[in-house]
Amino acid sequence: MNTVRESDVDQAALWNGGAGLAWVEAQELLDRLFTPFEKLLVEAVRARSGLRVLDVGCGTGSTTLAVARSLGANGRCVGVDISEPMIAAARARAERQQILASFVCADAQSHAFAPASVDTIISRFGVMFFDDSVRAFANLRRAARDGAQLQLVAWRSPAENPFMTAAERAVAAAGWSLIGQVRAAGATTVLLAEASVDGMCRPWDYQGFVFVKGRFAGTLSPALMDARTDGALSVARLLSPTEVEVVFVRYVDADPLCCPSRLSTVRYRIERRRQGPTVVPYAVETTSASN
Numbered sequence: 001m002n003t004v005r006e007s008d009v010d011q012a013a014l015w016n017g018g019a020g021l022a023w024v025e026a027q028e029l030l031d032r033l034f035t036p037f038e039k040l041l042v043e044a045v046r047a048r049s050g051l052r053v054l055d056v057g058c059g060t061g062s063t064t065l066a067v068a069r070s071l072g073a074n075g076r077c078v079g080v081d082i083s084e085p086m087i088a089a090a091r092a093r094a095e096r097q098q099i100l101a102s103f104v105c106a107d108a109q110s111h112a113f114a115p116a117s118v119d120t121i122i123s124r125f126g127v128m129f130f131d132d133s134v135r136a137f138a139n140l141r142r143a144a145r146d147g148a149q150l151q152l153v154a155w156r157s158p159a160e161n162p163f164m165t166a167a168e169r170a171v172a173a174a175g176w177s178l179i180g181q182v183r184a185a186g187a188t189t190v191l192l193a194e195a196s197v198d199g200m201c202r203p204w205d206y207q208g209f210v211f212v213k214g215r216f217a218g219t220l221s222p223a224l225m226d227a228r229t230d231g232a233l234s235v236a237r238l239l240s241p242t243e244v245e246v247v248f249v250r251y252v253d254a255d256p257l258c259c260p261s262r263l264s265t266v267r268y269r270i271e272r273r274r275q276g277p278t279v280v281p282y283a284v285e286t287t288s289a290s291n
Helices: 008-015 018-025 027-046 062-074 084-097 133-143 163-173
Strands: 052-056 076-081 101-105 118-124 144-153 177-185 188-197 203-212 215-219 233-240 243-250 262-273 276-288
Touching: 008 018, 018 027, 018 084, 018 233, 018 243, 027 062, 027 118, 027 144, 052 062, 052 133, 062 076, 062 084, 062 101, 062 118, 076 084, 084 101, 118 133, 133 144, 163 177, 163 188, 163 203, 177 233, 188 233, 203 233, 203 262, 203 276
Parallel strands: 052 076, 052 118, 076 101, 118 144, 215 276
Antiparallel strands: 177 188, 188 203, 203 215, 233 243, 243 262, 262 276
């Protein structure tokens, strides 16, 4: 499955903007969802004493705090994440719960960790966002002592997670052609697909689709769209497993095709309803495209 791999700059902008804020807002839900994986990581480090643990992509700090709580006075756990909103939330949780854990807002790919300073590196779905995995793990290796352990949780292959590719198969079976990259977060998948193209090979009769665990949850536009026309989808961002942000271009008669004068940003929630997961728009903001 093709998934979006953002650049370092894009990742920083994403997680310090809407995505980071959305994960902070959904902290309690996400913590419950990921508790089984957190327990695995805690158990992996609990047997050893005197540990210095680094939690990569710590988010709002749940796993960092759980490990620090488990180690007590016999060890130390430091969480690192690129998201300022998440790190702020993690620090507030540590202070509120009076747990001796610390947090660093930095990019683990390039941050200057003290050499040979950690005994164990852990990550709960954090290493998947590296722009350059080789550079990132080389940097983490420099931070690790000889004999240090690496314990991480990450998705296995698409073949072993059929719900991750069910969305693409369903859209293709209906006669659509995928456009660009598939976006995935947790069990949620967002993809764009076209029914045809215009004379310049631009998308024609295209739509944005949302699936949860391979189950159709809705579309991102009330009608099919054509490129370079009013209401055409420009950017789709999957902020979290339960929130999507979409930018639509807005034209007036005087606008040239290249340059719409306005943009409408729509936020959607993915709600659990009796009939199944459902995409629900809840906020819209229209601004000048020059802003």
